[in-house]
């Protein structure tokens with residue numbers, strides 16, 4: 678299946694770029710995919726998935742978690758502050774921490790729960806006005822504000838501009854992460870995950886190359 682091909686390409690890219698074998702986590706992005714396609718990837722043994730919408734994830738993953746052990750679900754879409762509590766119930770990682778109001782809300786919720794999902798700060802590396810994410814020149818300040826709130830950060834995430842070579846964006850994200858002592862790098866999608874691995878990606882988010890094209894209703 679396509680999953681095996683993508684895993685083989687990830688392992689080959691790790692070897693080619695001197696990365697530790699198995700050090701890159703494949704997040705299979707299952708948003709908007711029919712349940713039977715998601716189930717076949719689960720049945721094939723894959724356990725790490727990505728979702729973009731809280732409501733969609735809520736309708737899908739509690740049932741799959743009952744049937745398949747050790748599933749981990751990563752939120753990779755924009756997160757509304759009023760859905761933060763529900764997100765903490767649903768997700769093992771949130772890749773889209775992108776503004777002070779969300780950091781404040783998560784910090785308050787995490788205080789009372791005592792547990793926190795992995796958190797990635799989304800950086801708008803292309804400074805695109807329509808795109809979510811912290812602007813690169815505000816990243817250091819935002820990261821230290823999160824740390825002041827006792828939010829444990831795993832790393833940084835980016836979605837490069839569609840019409841540009843992603844490589845400089847991946848390099849920029851890696852530089853920002855290293856400067857801030859963060860080891861996680863969530864970058865690379867179906868079309869560019871090997872380039873992302875070359876630049877140090879620890880998490881690649883691959884959807885259509887595994888599941889096929891998404892059919893939006």
Ligand SMILES: *Cc1c(COP(=O)(O)O)cnc(C)c1O
Nearest residue numbers: 706753866867882883884885886
């Ligand atoms: C949908 C999505 C992906 C997966 O995109 P593909 O091109 O299908 O691999 C990865 N990251 C984010 C943030 C997404 O929204």
